[in-house]
Amino acid sequence: MILAGTPDGVYRAPHESFEEAERVLDGVSVRALHARDGAVFAATDSGLRRTTDGGDTWTDLDLPVGDVHSVGSSDRAVYAGVEPGGPYRSPDGGESWNPVEGFAAxxxxxxxxxxxxxxxxxxxxxxxxxxxxxxx
Incomplete structure (x- = not known):
């Protein structure tokens, strides 16, 4: 399975061919996708979304800023780059978020x-x- 983020949402294809692709997240412009521990995060113009079932369902994650430009992770946390404000960090897979200190300058x-x-x-x-x- 392949997930692809586009300005029209997220598309899912069963294999390398996108002839059978279906849109599984719409109404948002996707700026980045990131996979971690069985979840896929979508950074969008209206917030951060997460799926744990290959795109069948998406959860809105409660970030204080809605315009998310990037998403990534380390061994211990998920990070979201937002505008305005800089990066936010979640130690629990996206359930809670705190600003990363030192970027306000x-x-x-x-x-x-x-x-x-x-x-x-x-x-x-x-x-x-x-x-x-x-x-x-």
Missing amino acids: FAAGAEWPTSPHRDHAWVRSVGDRRFTVTLL
Whole structure:
């Protein structure tokens, strides 16, 4: 099974061919999908959703900010990047959320240029797409 996030929602295909794909989450623009411990998280323009049954049902997770741009995890927690506000952390699979300390000092914006030295990056968004270019 394959899940694909799109500006129109999440589509599920039974195998590599998307000819038989069906939309299993609609009404949202999906910015990122992340799988962890049998669950799939969808970062959307209206919040973070989670499925534990391959997309048959989705649960809205109660983040304090609704515009979620990214989702990821470590061994101990799930993280959601929101706008405005920065990252949030959930130690319990998305049941509760707390802001990650120390990010409030960083300005939010579409671009974060760095000085033009080696091993630095330029990050820029264009519309709803995110690009990262690393200079070597």
